[in-house]
Amino acid sequence: MSKKDLALRIGGAAGDGVSSTAESFAKISARSGLHVWTYSSYQSVIRGGHVWTQVRGGLESLLSHGIDPDVVVALNQQTVDVHQGQVAEGGAIIYDSDLLKANPAKLRPRVRLLGMPLRKMAQQITPNALMRNTVALGAAVQLFDMDFRHVESAFKDIWGDKKPEVVQENIQAAKIGAEAVTRAGGSLQLGLRYSNVPKYLMTGNDAVALGALAAGVKFHAQYPMTPASSILHWLAAHGPKYGVVVKQAEDELAAMNMAVGAGHAGVRAMTATSGGGFCLMVEAIGQAGMTETPLVAVLVQRGGPSTGLPTKTEQGDLNLALGAGQGDWPRAILAPRHPEECFRLTAQAFNLAEIYQTPIILMSDLYLGEGFRTVEKPDFNVPIVRGMMAADGGNPGGFKRYAYTESGVSPRVLPGTKGYEYVAASDEHNDEGLLLSDILAGLPEHVEERRRMHEKRMRKLDGLRKDTPSPELWGPRNADLTFLSWGSTWGPAHEAILHLEEEGILVNSLEFPTLFPFHVDETLKILKGAKKTLSVEGNYTGQFARLLRAETGHTPTAQLHKYDGEPISWRDIAEKVLEVVA
Amino acid sequence: MKLEFELDTYKSEVKPTWCPGCGDYAVLNALQHAMVELQLEPWNTLIVSGIGCSSNLPHFLSTYGFHAIHGRAVAVAEGIKLANPDLNVIVTGGDGDGYGIGVGHFIHAMRRNIDLTYIVMNNQIYGLTTGQASPTSEMGMKTKSTPLEGVIENPIDPIALALSTGATFVSRAFSGDAKQMAVMVAKGIEHKGFSLIDAMSPCVTYNKVNTYDFFRKRVYDLNKEGHDPSDLKAAFMKALEWPVLQRERIPLGLFYQNDRVPTYESLEPAYRKGNPMKQSLGVDDSDDLLAEFL
Numbered sequence: 001m002s003k004k005d006l007a008l009r010i011g012g013a014a015g016d017g018v019s020s021t022a023e024s025f026a027k028i029s030a031r032s033g034l035h036v037w038t039y040s041s042y043q044s045v046i047r048g049g050h051v052w053t054q055v056r057g058g059l060e061s062l063l064s065h066g067i068d069p070d071v072v073v074a075l076n077q078q079t080v081d082v083h084q085g086q087v088a089e090g091g092a093i094i095y096d097s098d099l100l101k102a103n104p105a106k107l108r109p110r111v112r113l114l115g116m117p118l119r120k121m122a123q124q125i126t127p128n129a130l131m132r133n134t135v136a137l138g139a140a141v142q143l144f145d146m147d148f149r150h151v152e153s154a155f156k157d158i159w160g161d162k163k164p165e166v167v168q169e170n171i172q173a174a175k176i177g178a179e180a181v182t183r184a185g186g187s188l189q190l191g192l193r194y195s196n197v198p199k200y201l202m203t204g205n206d207a208v209a210l211g212a213l214a215a216g217v218k219f220h221a222q223y224p225m226t227p228a229s230s231i232l233h234w235l236a237a238h239g240p241k242y243g244v245v246v247k248q249a250e251d252e253l254a255a256m257n258m259a260v261g262a263g264h265a266g267v268r269a270m271t272a273t274s275g276g277g278f279c280l281m282v283e284a285i286g287q288a289g290m291t292e293t294p295l296v297a298v299l300v301q302r303g304g305p306s307t308g309l310p311t312k313t314e315q316g317d318l319n320l321a322l323g324a325g326q327g328d329w330p331r332a333i334l335a336p337r338h339p340e341e342c343f344r345l346t347a348q349a350f351n352l353a354e355i356y357q358t359p360i361i362l363m364s365d366l367y368l369g370e371g372f373r374t375v376e377k378p379d380f381n382v383p384i385v386r387g388m389m390a391a392d393g394g395n396p397g398g399f400k401r402y403a404y405t406e407s408g409v410s411p412r413v414l415p416g417t418k419g420y421e422y423v424a425a426s427d428e429h430n431d432e433g434l435l436l437s438d439i440l441a442g443l444p445e446h447v448e449e450r451r452r453m454h455e456k457r458m459r460k461l462d463g464l465r466k467d468t469p470s471p472e473l474w475g476p477r478n479a480d481l482t483f484l485s486w487g488s489t490w491g492p493a494h495e496a497i498l499h500l501e502e503e504g505i506l507v508n509s510l511e512f513p514t515l516f517p518f519h520v521d522e523t524l525k526i527l528k529g530a531k532k533t534l535s536v537e538g539n540y541t542g543q544f545a546r547l548l549r550a551e552t553g554h555t556p557t558a559q560l561h562k563y564d565g566e567p568i569s570w571r572d573i574a575e576k577v578l579e580v581v582a
Numbered sequence: 583m584k585l586e587f588e589l590d591t592y593k594s595e596v597k598p599t600w601c602p603g604c605g606d607y608a609v610l611n612a613l614q615h616a617m618v619e620l621q622l623e624p625w626n627t628l629i630v631s632g633i634g635c636s637s638n639l640p641h642f643l644s645t646y647g648f649h650a651i652h653g654r655a656v657a658v659a660e661g662i663k664l665a666n667p668d669l670n671v672i673v674t675g676g677d678g679d680g681y682g683i684g685v686g687h688f689i690h691a692m693r694r695n696i697d698l699t700y701i702v703m704n705n706q707i708y709g710l711t712t713g714q715a716s717p718t719s720e721m722g723m724k725t726k727s728t729p730l731e732g733v734i735e736n737p738i739d740p741i742a743l744a745l746s747t748g749a750t751f752v753s754r755a756f757s758g759d760a761k762q763m764a765v766m767v768a769k770g771i772e773h774k775g776f777s778l779i780d781a782m783s784p785c786v787t788y789n790k791v792n793t794y795d796f797f798r799k800r801v802y803d804l805n806k807e808g809h810d811p812s813d814l815k816a817a818f819m820k821a822l823e824w825p826v827l828q829r830e831r832i833p834l835g836l837f838y839q840n841d842r843v844p845t846y847e848s849l850e851p852a853y854r855k856g857n858p859m860k861q862s863l864g865v866d867d868s869d870d871l872l873a874e875f876l
Contacts, residue, residue, distance in 0.1 A: 030876075044846040076764020157874070202875045210871070217663050242865060243855035245664045250690040254657040257650070257687075261630075261661020264648055264774075267858050269665065287651045380868035414859070415662070415669055418625040423640045423647030426633075435641065436647075439599055 004059045005036075007067050008140050011052030011132075012075025014045045021133040022053035026153050026201060026372050028141060029057035031150040033195030035493075038372040038567065039065035039567065044226070044310045050078050055372075059192060063495035065371070066569045069359040070188060071143055073136045074100060077508055087111045094118075094136050101171070114184060115138065119175050131173050142181040143188045147196060148174075149387050152232065165256040171431040171558070200375050204368035204488075205230040207339035208298055211346030212270050214244055214380045217296075219262035219269040220248040221255040226310045228300040230576040231272040238454045252277035256284035256297070262420055263295040264424060266414035268350050272298035275317045278324070283494060285326065285359050285522030286325025291295040292402065292457070294387070296346065301365040312565030313366035315487055315538035318547065321361050322516060330408070330460040332443055332468050333361045333516040337490035338368065341513065345469070347382040352467060354387040356460045357412060360418045363515070365538070367567040368488035388412060390420060400431040404452055408459030419541070456547035461517045470522050475508030480581055483509040485557055487542055488567070489536050495570035500577055507577060515544070532557040534580055536573055539563055588842065591624060594732050596641045596777075600775055604705050605757030605783030605794075606636045612760055612781075614643070616768035617727045630659040632679035634702035636783065641672045647660070653684030659698050666859045667697070669848050670823040672771065677704040681738045682717040692749040695775045695847040701767060702740065702778070705785035713788035721823060741821035741837055744778045748820065751777030752817065752838040756801050757784060758794050762834060768786045775845045782832075784849065793824045797832065804833040811836045 009552075012128050013017045019040055029036050034057035042051040056065045068088040074080040074095040085106045087093050093102060097115025104113060116139070122131035141151055151174050159166045181187070192387070202210070209231050220239060222232040232248065233581050244252040245262075249255035255271045262269035273281065278299050289296055301317045303309025332352055336342040342364060344522055347358040390399065390411035401422040403410040410431075414421040429438035430449045440446040473482075475497050480545045483493045497507045510526055510533075512519075527533065535545040540563045549555050558580045562568045592614045600606050617627070627645040628679060631637035633652035640647030646669075648747035650658045655673050663671045680688050680702045691698060707725065708714040714727035718740070724734040744752045751773040755763035763781060782801075783792050804820055811817065817838035824832045847853060855861060 002794065055852075105720070198876050200872065200875045206875065212864055213871070214868070218858040218861065218863075219661065221661065240851035240854070243852050243858050243861040245850060245852045245858055247660075247664060249657070250686055253654065254660075254687055254690070257657035258661035259653040260650075261648070261658040261663075262665035264658070265662045265665035265669070265859065267627075267665040269661070283651055286652060288656075291648070308617065376867070378872065380871075382864070382867050384863050415628045416626055416666065416859075418623075421624055421644055421646050423649055425641075425649035426651045427649060431800070434596065438638070 003192060003324050005056060005062070005067065006013045006144055006190060006192060007056040007069040008071045008073065009052055009054045009069035009083060010073040010075070011050065011079030011492070013048050014043060014051050015047040016075045016132045017130040018051050018075065019053055020139055022055050022376055023141065023372070024158065025137060026055045027154045028146060028150045029055060029196040030201040031153065031196070032057070032146050033197045034058060034374070035062045036201055036372060036374045037062040037065045039367065040370060042311045050055065052079065052083070056144065063491040064570060066492070066571070070190065071140050073140060076100070077312065092188060094139050096132065101514050107281035108131060109233065110253070111187065114181065116180050124171050124172055124176065126169050131169065133275040134170045134173040135177035137179030141174065142178035144190065145187045145192070146194065150578060177470050200257065200377055200390040201372055202339055202375060203230065203370055203372055204336070204339050204342045204364050205300065205370065206234060207342035207378070208272070208346045208362065208364065209255065210378055211343035212296070212350070212578050213239070213244070214343070214378070214382045215350035216268050216384055217244055217350065218267035219245050219259065220271065221249045221258040222272050223252045223255050223416050226279045227302055227370045228272045228274050228298065228537050230370065231298060239427070253284065254283035259295045260284055260293050263293045264415070268354070270296040270298065272300065274300050274302050275320060278317065280319060282324040286327065286329055287426045288359045289325065289329025289331065289457070290426050292357040293424070294357050295359050296349045296353055296362060297516070298362045298364065300369040309565045310499065311366070313538065314565065315365055315489070315541070316540070316563065317363065318515065318543040321363055322547065328458060330358050330458055330464065331361060331516065332464045332532065333363060334468065335363045335487040335513055335514065335515050336368070337487060337511060339373050342368070343378045345513065347419065351383065351385045352464065353413065355385055355467070356409060356464055358460055362486060365488050394511055402429065402431045402453065402456070404431055404456050406459070407463055408456050409463070416573045436511065465517040465519060468517070470519055470524065471510055471512045472509050473526050474507055476506045477508070477529070479506045479508040479531070481505070481507045481532045481534055481577060483507060483573070484533055484535040484544070484548065485537060486508065486512045486515060489538065492568050492570045492573055493536055496573035496577065499570055499574055504552045505577065505581060515547065518547065520551050524552050524554070527552070527554050534560060534576060536559045536560045536568060538568055585618065585621065587618060587621050587624070589614055589618055592644050594644045596644055598642050599638060600635060601787050603786040604635070605638065605705060605785070606703040608757035608760045608763060609636070609637055609701060609703050610642055612755070612763035612767050615764040616771060619768045620771055622670050625831055626668065627672065629846060630662065630671065630673045630729060632653045632675040632684060634676035634679050635643050635675060637677040637679060653682070654687065655679065656687040656698070656700065660696055663696060663698060664850070666857060667853065668857055670771065671698050673698055673700045675702060675861055677702060677718045678716045680829055681740055685717070685738070689743070689747050692747040692776050695748055695750055695843050696802055697774055699770045699777045700702070701781055703781050703783040704740070705783050705789055707785050709785045709788055720791065720829070737825050739821060739826050740778070740780045742818065742826070745821055745838055746815055749778050750775035750843045752841045753778065753781045753836045754782065754834050755836055756782045756797050758798055759801070759834065762803065763838050766836065772815060773839065774841065775843060786820040796826070800817070800830060800832040801834050802831060803835045804837070805835040808833070811839045814838060
């Protein structure tokens with residue numbers, strides 16, 4: 001069987017340029033026509049420590065970053081020590097032989113030690129120390145038999161017309177690396193046939209930002225927090241050209257309250273953060289629920305609790321999103337599985353937010369938000385539905401902003417509309433917006449009004465349940481076992497299914513792009529046909545399994561919880577399956 | 583000449599629920615007079631408030647309103663103003679709301695010089711929660727939350743804070759002088775940039791120290807005493823008079839105004855496309871946008 005994929009792992013200290021070199025290789029791979037999937041293991045330090053990125057490329061679509069690397073580029077001794085034993089058979093390890101030492105006894109069979117004086121080679125061109133990475137990158141490209149013109153085009157895109165001399169220096173450095181490989185025995189002869197038809201390459205966070213732009217976001221407020229910050233960065237750079245006001249707020253309290261203000265004013269408004277920031281947002285997101293203000297809140301999870309693991313992945317914030325804010329208010333929680341879905345569901349979230357005049361929470365995580373994946377070209381022709389608006393003009397004084405309706409949705413007007421002036425209140429109010437919280441509180445007819453108003457708002461959940469995406473079953477119908485998962489766990493779950501199939505175990509996967517309101521009937525219908533179930537999620541308590549049990553009464557046959565900060569791998573899942581079906 | 587908008591235009595059917603004698607009536611009245619003077623279109627005016635007795639104010643007006651959660655009125659107002667810069671956005675609330683729980687937003691809105699008018703009804707006490715110390719309660723003041731020694735921390739000096747943080751219109755008014763207050767509010771709304779009106783608004787129920795009488799004996803109009811509001815240094819000296827240096831004379835009036843500082847809106851790159859409210863949604867040239875990802 002010929003090889004269908006490859007993997008490059010680059011490791012070093014923070015500040016060594018690991019991620020930018022890996023990003024260049026990911027781009028070169030995507031332009032070679034490969035499907036790409038990257039994962040960065042990094043730390044909350046600016047200099048030092050140990051960071052590495054793996055770029056996996058495949059002739060067929062990928063489901064995870066997780067295979068042993070064919071090539072390791074080691075920029076420091078720790079990388080050699082930690083990763084040399086993981087290089088796949090027939091692979092190679094590239095390192096600076098003047099500075100670092102590899103141990104041949106630790107290598108797998110036929111792994112080549114490509115020690116070369118990276119720093120000295122780079123110094124032939126420029127004193128810039130990071131140029132050694134480019135020498136190593138050129139060497140890797142040569143080992144994989146990739147077309148060198150993709151290296152040239154990637155460098156041109158990175159440094160552009162502004163710095164043609166930097167582009168030339170990098171091309172030269174890469175060439176020196178490639179030539180060194182040719183002299184040292186040539187390529188790995190993996191036999192991959194590259195189509196050289198370029199593919200789009202982006203992170204989940206990029207896709208969220210693009211989806212928001214496609215849907216017409218006009219206001220985005222955010223406070224920096226890993227791993228959500230790149231949404232702010234991308235929108236700050238590109239948003240204003242499309243009329244998007246992008247505001248770095250003083251804290252997440254302000255970010256959410258600003259989004260509430262902008263959504264109330266009438267533009268499509270968004271905010272993004274990770275768990276810690278979302279904690280600061282919960283009072284204000286409840287305010288949006290109470291004032292019936294549309295907005296989209298993106299929650300890119302990392303390891304918790306507290307400051308937790310800022311650079312590591314987890315799915316531990318589901319309870320937080322489900323319970324955000326005091327009291328009950330209608331919300332939808334969407335969980336995209338991959339960048340394509342980040343794009344689609346973000347765009348859809350804006351429609352749901354305006355149709356139902358309530359906040360929509362989009363839950364992603366570090367693995368999905370920061371990892372690069374190749375994607376189909378995003379289709380910007382997304383439907384834009386702005387929901388029910390009261391007609392312009394006339395009717396002074398009589399306007400009922402919060403009219404009691406069957407659907408729970410009342411006609412909205414935007415400030416600036418003559419004759420419809422009203423006050424939106426975070427206190428409980430009646431259909432006209434009159435407070436039920438002070439001198440009317442407790443009076444019998446207003447007790448009744450409170451009940452009606454609360455029910456009106458909560459009726460929106462019926463519509464949201466219908467309009468949000470349904471759970472999806474993937475894989476064989478007659479499976480011995482059904483995975484239950486959400487979000488980024490999708491990929492490793494599918495990959496596990498393919499591997500288990502080779503061992504004669506039939507597994508399928510039930511995934512939940514909507515976490516709330518829960519699609520109870522559809523889920524129960526699918527689960528009826530399931531023999532055994534295994535929930536797979538990245539948190540300690542099994543937050544999704546608990547939700548599933550609360551909503552449907554179904555208790556999974558077994559549960560797999562991972563909370564060590566690393567993404568769930570197909571091996572983690574496959575091992576558990578063998579336990580469960582045994 | 584008949585005005586298009588008169589006092590009654592701005593009155594809603596909801597009657598204020600404040601205690602008889604509350605200083606907030608004068609603030610409401612001053613705001614209504616200022617709106618008449620400026621002929622603000624009610625539908626293009628949005629009053630944002632937080633939580634507290636004074637924050638009920640938007641309900642008593644016929645304009646648009648947003649009655650936000652405690653301490654976040656300024657942040658909500660910033661979102662509204664940035665989304666629709668054509669609206670007149672006025673923020674109202676109390677000292678607990680703006681100088682206590684929400685002081686972070688207050689400071690950052692000032693340094694942005696965003697075009698908001700912020701009227702703080704400062705009664706130096708928490709009224710709605712029935713009489714605890716506030717961030718502007720004076721040292722030694724006994725309240726429900728400071729029953730033994732009284733307040734043992736310094737009060738905020740909102741005027742000095744505003745001057746040091748970049749507000750470009752900084753003033754103090756007093757509910758016992760409604761005329762002067764209306765002038766300050768009108769000037770503040772007219773001002774392009776962040777304007778603060780620190781409105782001393784006595785709480786007749788819970789603050790038995792800083793009463794109407796207390797203020798009447800001490801206030802004076804600093805502009806009548808020759809203070810030049812373009813002089814930031816002099817404004818600082820005036821700001822420190824009370825509550826920092828002494829409590830015998832309390833300056834009212836315009837401490838500082840600077841029209842030359844650019845507003846946040848004038849520097850916001852997105853507005854080169856115009857008001858965000860008036861733009862089409864979506865993207866026409868997605869291939870350009872996607873080029874960096876290919």
